[in-house]
Every structure is written in C-alpha cells, then in structure tokens.
Amino acid sequence: MKKKILVTGGLGFIGSHTVVCLHEAGFEPIIIDNLSNSQMSAMGGIKSLIGFEPTFVNANVNDTEVLSQLIIDHKPEAIIHFAAFKAVGESVEKPLMYYENNVVGLISVLEVMKAQGISNLVFSSSCTVYGEPDQVPVLETTPTKPAQSPYGATKQMGEIILKDNASWCKTQCLRYFNPIGAHPTAALGELPLGIPNNLIPYLTQTVAGLRNELTVFGNDYDTPDGTCIRDYIHVMDLAEAHVKAVERLVQNKQEENFELFNIGTGNGFSVLEVIQSFEKENNIQVPHKIGPRRAGDVVKVWADTTKVNNVLGWTAKRGLDEMMRDSWNWQLKLQKN
Ligand code: UFG
Numbered sequence: 001m002k003k004k005i006l007v008t009g010g011l012g013f014i015g016s017h018t019v020v021c022l023h024e025a026g027f028e029p030i031i032i033d034n035l036s037n038s039q040m041s042a043m044g045g046i047k048s049l050i051g052f053e054p055t056f057v058n059a060n061v062n063d064t065e066v067l068s069q070l071i072i073d074h075k076p077e078a079i080i081h082f083a084a085f086k087a088v089g090e091s092v093e094k095p096l097m098y099y100e101n102n103v104v105g106l107i108s109v110l111e112v113m114k115a116q117g118i119s120n121l122v123f124s125s126s127c128t129v130y131g132e133p134d135q136v137p138v139l140e141t142t143p144t145k146p147a148q149s150p151y152g153a154t155k156q157m158g159e160i161i162l163k164d165n166a167s168w169c170k171t172q173c174l175r176y177f178n179p180i181g182a183h184p185t186a187a188l189g190e191l192p193l194g195i196p197n198n199l200i201p202y203l204t205q206t207v208a209g210l211r212n213e214l215t216v217f218g219n220d221y222d223t224p225d226g227t228c229i230r231d232y233i234h235v236m237d238l239a240e241a242h243v244k245a246v247e248r249l250v251q252n253k254q255e256e257n258f259e260l261f262n263i264g265t266g267n268g269f270s271v272l273e274v275i276q277s278f279e280k281e282n283n284i285q286v287p288h289k290i291g292p293r294r295a296g297d298v299v300k301v302w303a304d305t306t307k308v309n310n311v312l313g314w315t316a317k318r319g320l321d322e323m324m325r326d327s328w329n330w331q332l333k334l335q336k337n
Contacts, residue, residue, distance in 0.1 A: 238263055
C-alpha cells in the first residue's frame with residue numbers, strides 16, 4: 001500500500017507541484033487547503049498530470065477538528081506543511097493575520113500531530129531568516145538576522161517552535177531561496193492574486209501586456225551591475241527536494257530530529273541577468289525601467305548547497321534559462337484560459 005503524505009496548502013504554487021512529485025515517487029498525497037491563496041484550478045492541473053484528483057479537504061489547518069479527523073481517516077506517515085501566507089509587504093500591514101495563520105497554524109498542526117501520534121514533518125522555511133547576510137553564499141550555520149517583517153518573524157518563530165519540539169517531532173526544515181518557474185507542461189504554475197509583488201510574475205504579466213512596464217528596484221547596489229542578486233530555484237527542483245525530505249523521514253534516515261537544509265541552486269543572479277535570460281530564452285523583449293530601491297530588499301543572497309547535496313542527496317538540476325522558459329509558457333497558458 002502506498003504511504004500517505006498529508007500536504008497542507010497542497011493547491012498552492014509549491015504545494016501543487018510537490019503533490020505531483022509525491023505521486024510520481026510512489027506516495028499518496030492527501031491535500032488540505034482553504035483556498036485563501038490558491039485556486040481549485042490547480043486541482044485540474046494535478047488531475048491532468050497524475051490522472052485523478054487526490055483526496056482534498058477545503059479547510060484551514062487551524063480547524064483542529066477537521067485536521068484531526070483527516071489524520072484519523074488517512075493515517076499519513078508524514079505531513080508537509082506549506083499552508084502559510086508569504087507576502088512580505090502584506091505582513092507589515094496585517095501582522096496579526098500572519099501570526100495567526102503562520103504561527104498558530106503551525107502550532108495547530110503540531111498539536112494534532114502529537115495527539116494522533118504522527119512525528120514526521122517537512123516545514124517550509126525561507127532564506128528570509130538570513131536577512132542581509134555578512135557573507136555569501138549562506139550556509140545553514142550562518143547566523144540569522146533579526147526579521148525584517150512579520151512574515152520573516154513567522155518563519156523564524158516556526159523554526160524555533162520546531163527545534164523546541166524536536167524531542168518528539170522529526171522535522172526537515174527547508175529554507176527556500178526564490179522559487180520560480182512552473183511545471184514543464186504548463187499544467188501547473190503560480191497564480192498570484194492581484195498585482196504581483198514578486199519579480200517573475202510581474203515580469204511575465206508585463207511581457208503579456210497586462211502591466212505597462214517592469215520597474216527594476218534600484219541599480220546602485222554594491223553588486224556587479226548594481227541590481228540585487230538572488231538564488232532563483234525552479235519549483236520542480238524544490239518539489240523534488242520535498243520528496244527527498246519525506247523519504248528521509250519515512251526511512252528513518254535523519255541524523256538529528258531537527259534538520260535544516262538550504263534549498264537553492266547555489267548560483268546568484270541579478271535582476272538584470274534575469275531579464276536578459278528571459279529575453280534570450282523566449283526571444284521577446286521585457287519592457288523595463290530602472291526605479292528607486294524597494295524598502296527592505298536584501299542586496300545579495302544565495303545558498304551554499306554543500307549540506308543539502310551531500311546529506312539530503314538533492315541537487316537542483318534546472319538552470320535559469322529553463323526557469324524563464326517554463327515561467328513564460330505558464331503565463332501563455334493563463335492567457336489562453
Ligand atoms: N524586483 C524588481 N522589480 C519588481 C519585483 C522585484 O526589481 O517588480 C526585484 C527585487 O528588488 C529583488 C528581486 O527582484 O531584488 C526579487 O524580488 P522578489 O520580490 O521576487 O523576491 P524577494 O527576494 O524580495 O522575496 C522572496 C520571497 C519572500 C522571501 C524572500 C527572502 O518572495 O517570501 O525572498 O529573501 F521572504
């Protein structure tokens with residue numbers, strides 16, 4: 001019988017791709033998602049890729065009764081907890097909403113796990129915990145910096161809560177760098193609500209004619225071309241990292257109960273390099289201008305991936321050009337619908 005994996009937020013951007021990869025790796029994904037930042041169309045995408053709709057419950061993880069019943073009914077071997085809000089700016093405007101959803105949500109998941117005897121968890125953390133690092137690339141041991149936003153604080157708190165519960169809960173804590181791209185078939189991708197904050201959805205919407213022009217936030221930073229540098233990672237590579245993390249948990253291979261991994265490619269690219277890669281790969285111009293810096297932006301951050309490569313046995317396989325191609329194909333698919 002297939003091992004069941006409960007995926008909270010399984011209809012979101014990273015969650016939906018992970019559901020497909022879990023199925024392909026021989027697991028049975030079970031989804032709980034309250035559609036607060038996702039859409040049912042993701043289920044259509046999942047079905048078109050795996051041939052059926054996985055079990056799905058429309059609920060908030062803070063609804064511990066529903067969560068408990070789901071766990072009693074399905075007895076998952078592990079939980080991947082994606083369900084969380086992720087917009088830095090919104091978290092500044094609505095901090096309580098972020099603490100409620102991201103911190104209380106995690107506590108709910110842990111309480112139900114403990115009560116039901118489940119002790120395997122994969123947690124979505126973020127490179128935001130490093131803040132503006134003193135040195136790049138960042139290692140898992142690089143000191144974290146005070147959070148720049150309530151969103152960042154919720155990720156730091158999540159890590160602390162999980163470390164404090166390591167006596168009974170085995171956690172794979174994955175610090176994502178900048179997830180972009182889409183499924184290569186364009187069956188799944190990111191569905192940003194409203195005006196996107198992030199670079200790639202804004203860029204693809206601009207090229208599609210939905211926005212006038214992309215603004216590059218500052219070109220006077222201390223980087224080779226003056227624009228900020230990030231470690232962009234293809235969402236399929238990220239999804240595959242979750243499968244590796246689940247396998248490590250269910251095969252009892254963890255060396256410590258709380259394990260932390262950087263999930264990036266190890267390569268940093270500037271905003272202008274991203275634009276150039278998009279233009280070259282898709283043979284289409286990106287209308288853009290240089291604007292002022294965006295408050296709170298980190299200048300440069302990319303991952304040291306030695307630990308995740310050697311210990312988890314995972315390496316990102318897809319390059320920036322592939323990310324640009326898949327992101328654009330996804331946008332084209334959205335235009336057609
Ligand atoms: N950028 C632009 N123009 C835009 C949007 C973004 O120039 O319209 C630039 C930003 O200034 C930054 C880069 O593109 O240099 C990437 O910006 P994103 O908003 O796509 O991503 P961030 O690195 O700011 O944020 C991401 C996630 C957060 C996470 C953070 C950790 O969205 O959830 O990484 O560093 F916390």
